[in-house]
Amino acid sequence: MTLDELRAYFQGDLALGEREIALFDRYLDLLEEWNGRMNLTAVRDRGEMVEKHLLDSLLAMRALKGARPGSAIDIGTGPGFPGMVLAILMKDVRWTLLDATRKKCEFLSAVKDALALANVEVMNARAETLPKERWDLATARAFSSLPMLLELGAPLLAVGGQLLAMKGPKGEEELITSGRAMKELGMEHVSKYRESLPGGDGERLNILFRKTARTPRKYPREFRLIKAKPL
Ligand code: SAH
Numbered sequence: 001m002t003l004d005e006l007r008a009y010f011q012g013d014l015a016l017g018e019r020e021i022a023l024f025d026r027y028l029d030l031l032e033e034w035n036g037r038m039n040l041t042a043v044r045d046r047g048e049m050v051e052k053h054l055l056d057s058l059l060a061m062r063a064l065k066g067a068r069p070g071s072a073i074d075i076g077t078g079p080g081f082p083g084m085v086l087a088i089l090m091k092d093v094r095w096t097l098l099d100a101t102r103k104k105c106e107f108l109s110a111v112k113d114a115l116a117l118a119n120v121e122v123m124n125a126r127a128e129t130l131p132k133e134r135w136d137l138a139t140a141r142a143f144s145s146l147p148m149l150l151e152l153g154a155p156l157l158a159v160g161g162q163l164l165a166m167k168g169p170k171g172e173e174e175l176i177t178s179g180r181a182m183k184e185l186g187m188e189h190v191s192k193y194r195e196s197l198p199g200g201d202g203e204r205l206n207i208l209f210r211k212t213a214r215t216p217r218k219y220p221r222e223f224r225l226i227k228a229k230p231l
Pocket residue numbers: 075076077078079080081082098099100101104125126127128140141142143
């Protein structure tokens with residue numbers, strides 16, 4: 001898919017203007033360039049990058065319709081999905097792009113500078129070490145199981161904040177096993193959006209949660225415990 005086709009795909013749904021298309025183009029240039037030096041994504045074909053990274057990230061907007069966050073954090077953003085894409089679109093939202101890997105953050109900083117994105121902050125840290133109750137929205141794609149994501153994400157959100165988990169076909173099952181984690185962490189399930197990438201390229205489930213109560217202080221636990229004994 002080309003960027004023009006991407007724009008046509010979202011016609012009437014999302015306003016992708018000249019600005020957004022030009023920024024996406026430059027972003028993919030940089031991704032291709034850096035991907036030659038370090039492994040940022042297994043997707044090498046530009047058309048495929050448009051579909052599997054840009055389009056998939058933009059599908060998050062359907063679930064976020066009506067949300068007016070002041071600040072947002074993309075947990076484990078990797079090369080910037082969905083966070084960088086959403087930050088290009090949501091200019092008035094202060095976005096933190098978080099990743100534990102330094103080289104990914106170097107790439108993200110280069111993109112931020114080249115695209116002059118004043119609303120983006122790149123943070124090289126682990127989610128479990130961040131300050132609590134600070135963001136209105138958290139997103140994550142291809143990050144971890146849902147109970148783990150809830151434990152890492154919930155503490156970061158202000159009460160009333162939302163978490164968007166971008167999942168594959170197993171999302172539904174994971175949601176069923178997340179009841180305990182939600183209850184324990186003060187999160188409730190709000191809605192889910194079933195999407196499919198064009199050309200039979202994958203089924204997606206974007207699941208939205210809301211934080212209804214402060215997260216007990218004992219969360220998040222140490223990462224090895226979160227992993228060994230998920231909620
Ligand atoms: N969201 C991106 C990348 C997914 S891969 C995409 O969909 O393409 C998961 C990413 O999470 C990796 O880049 C890894 O470095 C990062 N990560 C893993 N554990 C983390 C943690 N505890 N805190 C922050 N980032 C983490």
